[in-house]
Amino acid sequence: MKKSIIASMLIAALGVGLFAGCSKNDSKQASADGKPVEITFWHSMGGAGGDAIKKMVEDFNKTHSNIKVADQYQGAYDDAINKLKSSQQGNSGPDVMQLYDIGTRWMIDSGYATPVQKFIDAEKYDVSSLEKNIVGYYTVDNKLNSMPFNSSTPILYYNKTAFKEAGLDPEKAPKNFDELKDMSSKLTKKDSSGKITNYGFSMAIYGWIFEQYMSKQGKFYANNENGRKDKATAVDFDSNGAGLKFVKMWKDLYDQGLLGNYGRKTDDTQNAFVGGKAFMYIDSTASLSGVLKGVNGKFEVGTAALPNLSDDDKGGVSIGGGSLWIMDKKDKKDDKQKAAWEFVKFMVSPEEQVFWNKSTGYFPVTTKAYDIQDMKDNLTKYPQFKTAIDQLHASPLEARGALLAVFPEARQTVETNIESMLQGKETPEQVIDNAAKAINTSIDKYNKSNK
Structure with a gap:
């Protein structure tokens, strides 16, 4: 089957909607008592990546007055996944988890997370601009389980x-x-x-x-x-x-x-x-x-x-890097999951992905990033970045890695x-x-x- 046909089938399976997927500033999401919904975000980015995440979280909090995200560095990916396993016993884990690509099968089996497909379908969130080969990696049984975030080849x-x-x-x-x-x-x-x-x-x-x-x-x-x-x-x-x-x-x-x-x-x-x-x-x-x-x-x-x-x-x-998972905590507070979804959408919005690319070298997970002048200017200044982008687009979907x-x-x-x-x-x-x-x-x- 040709790559284009497979890609089209994949997008259809993901429930592409009619509406754009960028999260709006100053989200109306709030807890029942009117206070900001507080969620935690565990990540494994140190150095420049950690600095970039801190800035992205700060910007989210400034533009979403009814949600407050606390970013918490958990060490390398292996350390973070071990902490996640321990946290589940006391329901003390995060609301959003950054996990490396090779943890995908384990996370699905664990039942610790809610597939982002649920939120995509409910909102008719448009995934058509997301990189098809990256989406393909995290798609299992026609469900997108986590949102691609920091992707590389x-x-x-x-x-x-x-x-x-x-x-x-x-x-x-x-x-x-x-x-x-x-x-x-x-x-x-x-x-x-x-x-x-x-x-x-x-x-x-x-x-x-x-x-x-x-x-x-x-x-x-x-x-x-x-x-x-x-x-x-x-x-x-x-x-x-x-x-x-x-x-x-x-x-x-x-x-x-x-x-x-x-x-x-x-x-x-x-x-x-x-x-x-x-x-x-x-x-x-x-x-x-x-x-x-x-x-x-x-x-x-x-x-x-x-x-x-x-x-x-x-x-x-095949892609490397990691993705963002919305955790299904035992208290199952709906407002926290909705807040987590708003945060995830923000992190993969074109503007944030351009900032992320410039700060780290991970390429944008959305093709809309390439329409932004800042991204165009960066590729002109550093043409080396284009190598990975071209390579990703040239790879057949069948090359996605193992689960x-x-x-x-x-x-x-x-x-x-x-x-x-x-x-x-x-x-x-x-x-x-x-x-x-x-x-x-x-x-x-x-x-x-x-x-």
Whole structure:
């Protein structure tokens, strides 16, 4: 089925209405006693993202006199989800929760949240301007469960200045791993003793990148069509060959000294790029603001679409980042949920998404953002941002990632085994076999206890 047809069906299923979805200023929503409805918003954004959220919440509170939102940072995504689980015992959790993409299946199963589809249908909220591929990720059984908020895709960052010095065309980034390998060999530098001082390429030992290269190859990470036709019962990357093909390429580049290994922390690989120790690397588009700020003109930064593993790959990329969930607390006060919905709409309004993009690097989740002059000016000033936007629009809806309730654990399992491979303790075949067995055990255990 063609992408356009699938997208049209998806929009129809989401109940597109006739009315615009922007929340109005000075909302009339208030509690029964006339006081402002107070809601809490848990998020996992530190640094520039945290500063941006604080400003967005302040602006919401100023323009919605009958609602008061308290934003509360809960640490990294894994920390936040553990706090959420604990909070449910005493009904002390948030009214709105920012959760990472890989927590989607678990959150649906938990019953902790009310699908935003309920509010969309009740208001006839127009979702037609929301990015279809992002909406597609959070749509399960024809219901949009959470509102996309901070979305990103992986892109290739490269040092245009180093490209010129190596005799490479700075306007032509590698389109596949064969080209990447060739360019990395020309970019890699050694000292007089033969020790590598600057790597041509690097990527963090990050499970998200592994997942992306299943989508990029047009293959499923898990069975039952990535857990979307029915709940996943096992991984698929071991049987379809996509996982082995990717880790073999990873090890080949590493063994030839063409890939620098800076560990699991993405910040460490980013720092290697910013510091000129690696001339190409893969990272989220959400890192772009930090990269440009870190480089600070020391060299020219280029961005390009995530390279194919092979030239004939027909897949695309899946989104990362997170979304906003409206929690279904035990007291079930309707005024709080209505207030939460007003806040969610505000956070994804075009103006706020432009501010969010400029502050962080996450791209807007609504296409209406591109009609705003401030967004147009920012893309002109920083054309690198357009890479992720174009890549998202070029990706087929089928490339959306897997739904797996044990995804956080699965991601760590993949990372542990890849790390072991780079240390010479496992072969690529063992990486895939060991990871698949461990993840399948976790899936089976979860499914049996969550029927």
